[in-house]
Amino acid sequence: MGEVTNVTEYQAIAKEKLPKMVYGYYASGAEDQWTLDVNQNVFSKILFMPRILIDVSKIDMTTTILGFKISMPIMIAPTAMQKMAHPDGEYATARAASVANTIMWYGTIEGKLAESVVIHGSCGHIISSLFLLMHREFNFRHWSSWATSSVEEVASTGPGIRFFQLYVYKDMKVVEQLVRRAEKAGFKAIALTVDTPRLGRRESDIKNIFTLPPNLTLKNFEGLDLGKMDEANDSGLASYVAGQIDRTLRWKDVKCLQIITSMPILVKGVLTAEDARIVVQSGGIIVSNHGARQLDYVPSTIMALEEVVKAAQGRVPVFLYVGVRRGTDVFKALALGASGIFIGRPVVFSLAAEGEAGVRKVLQMLRDEFELTMALSGCRSLSEITRNHISTEWDAPKALSSARL
Numbered sequence: 001m002g003e004v005t006n007v008t009e010y011q012a013i014a015k016e017k018l019p020k021m022v023y024g025y026y027a028s029g030a031e032d033q034w035t036l037d038v039n040q041n042v043f044s045k046i047l048f049m050p051r052i053l054i055d056v057s058k059i060d061m062t063t064t065i066l067g068f069k070i071s072m073p074i075m076i077a078p079t080a081m082q083k084m085a086h087p088d089g090e091y092a093t094a095r096a097a098s099v100a101n102t103i104m105w106y107g108t109i110e111g112k113l114a115e116s117v118v119i120h121g122s123c124g125h126i127i128s129s130l131f132l133l134m135h136r137e138f139n140f141r142h143w144s145s146w147a148t149s150s151v152e153e154v155a156s157t158g159p160g161i162r163f164f165q166l167y168v169y170k171d172m173k174v175v176e177q178l179v180r181r182a183e184k185a186g187f188k189a190i191a192l193t194v195d196t197p198r199l200g201r202r203e204s205d206i207k208n209i210f211t212l213p214p215n216l217t218l219k220n221f222e223g224l225d226l227g228k229m230d231e232a233n234d235s236g237l238a239s240y241v242a243g244q245i246d247r248t249l250r251w252k253d254v255k256c257l258q259i260i261t262s263m264p265i266l267v268k269g270v271l272t273a274e275d276a277r278i279v280v281q282s283g284g285i286i287v288s289n290h291g292a293r294q295l296d297y298v299p300s301t302i303m304a305l306e307e308v309v310k311a312a313q314g315r316v317p318v319f320l321y322v323g324v325r326r327g328t329d330v331f332k333a334l335a336l337g338a339s340g341i342f343i344g345r346p347v348v349f350s351l352a353a354e355g356e357a358g359v360r361k362v363l364q365m366l367r368d369e370f371e372l373t374m375a376l377s378g379c380r381s382l383s384e385i386t387r388n389h390i391s392t393e394w395d396a397p398k399a400l401s402s403a404r405l
Contacts, residue, residue: 004353007325007346007362014085014352021208022084026348028204029292035300036292039323042300045393046332051378059371060381065317065340066189066264066283068161071101073382074330074366076359077321077342078105078165078191085352092356093347098160100363105163105191105342163189163266167196172256179261190261191286192254194279195269197247200294251278258282268321271304273311280315284339288321291344302333303394309337327369334382335390 004010015023029036061072076097083089090106097104164182166175179190257265264283269290270276276285287305289298298304301322309318317339324330324341333341343366350358379385 004361007350007365010346010349010353010358010362014349018085018352024204024208026079026085026345028202029296030200030202030294031296033292033296035289035296035298038300039289039292039302040325042302043323043326043329043332046302047391048328048331048373048377049389049391050376051389054378054380056375056378056380058380059374061367061371061374063340063382065103065161068103068188070103070161072367072370073334073338073340074324074363074370075103075319075340075342076105076347076363077344079344079348082348082351085348086355088355089351092351093359094160094162096356096359096363097162099360100367102363103161103163106165106187162187163191164263166190166192166257175257176260179257179263183261183263187263189264189266189283190257191266191268192257192282193268193290194249194254195288195290195294197249200290200296202293254279254282266319270308271298271301273307276308276311276318280312282316284317284319285312286319286321286342287338291322302329302336305333305338306336324366327366327371328373330366330370331373331377331379331385332390334385335387337387 004013011027015027018026063070063073065073065075076093081089082093086092094104094106164179164187166178182190254265254267266284266286267279267282268286268288270279270285270287271289279285285308287301287308289295289301289304292298301320305318305320312318318337319340319342320333320338321342321344324333324343325346330341343362346362346366347359350362352358354361374380374385377385377389379389
């Protein structure tokens with residue numbers, strides 16, 4: 001393997017190393033994958049307007065997220081079942097995040113697959129922290145050593161600032177137990193995904209005939225009072241998920257979660273000003289289109305970002321998730337009002353290629369590129385990055401000067 005010089009190169013390496021179904025799951029999007037392509041490509045429509053003659057001998061990239069100081073506004077988002085990419089899975093990712101002094105957003109279901117739990121709770125339909133089970137039993141004996149990692153196991157990898165991911169399901173009792181475990185393990189916030197009332201049509205998964213394995217592991221649910229589980233009548237992904245996902249989730253249910261925890265709640269899946277105004281009472285907003293894996297032909301996250309930021313009116317931090325591959329992308333997101341960005345696929349692809357060392361390198365490359373972009377744009381700190389440092393194709397035309405040359 002030659003020298004990797006940018007984040008994108010890890011994807012080709014991962015494609016060579018991973019089984020077809022695993023790579024397809026990580027890399028693919030919904031239906032025509034139009035949004036998957038535009039998520040990255042639209043960054044090229046944003047140009048820099050750099051300032052000159054500024055002393056940039058010292059660059060400060062540090063920032064504070066929900067009261068926690070980190071080294072840079074580049075953080076790690078959850079990608080499902082990381083032990084399919086590398087035996088160390090989320091342990092390696094957690095260690096890399098800790099070394100970089102940044103935030104890791106922990107996906108609840110990691111490693112082996114896990115069953116969903118459905119119990120009737122006292123606060124109506126709410127949430128259970130499970131990932132959308134998306135994998136076939138591709139000779140599962142060979143993958144069984146990739147044990148699921150619990151919140152406690154991730155916490156045991158060492159110090160770090162970690163967020164806990166929750167998905168939309170029907171129970172309150174189980175959710176409360178999971179939240180208590182996350183709190184006890186030292187997690188600092190909840191990232192609630194709200195854009196999955198139904199599973200998007202992911203044709204790569206369909207072509208690979210993904211089915212659920214017969215023996216499912218619930219590492220994060222060990223020791224919990226689970227009550228009675230609903231049984232899936234079919235091992236197919238679509239029918240299984242359709243019977244488990246709560247399609248009735250509303251804002252009042254999010255408020256139920258606020259009652260049981262003092263942790264800030266970041267609502268992930270916001271793309272419009274209308275929704276931003278609804279969820280602004282939460283602890284934060286994550287602009288996300290689910291990695292282009294849900295509804296195709298929605299805007300790229302970077303295109304939706306500014307609208308959401310304006311609607312939030314500074315009441316809560318707004319973060320960008322999906323599409324970032326360069327430090328220049330990070331700068332553009334901050335110029336449009338983001339408080340920080342999360343990366344997903346670059347982490348899992350680098351993990352597949354080089355394990356923990358790969359994840360560390362991705363974070364370092366993005367950091368170095370971002371620092372260089374700040375310097376060349378004339379910005380010495382994050383507070384100096386403004387909307388005036390960029391120009392987009394969707395900006396209103398500027399009035400022509402009346403001065404004549």
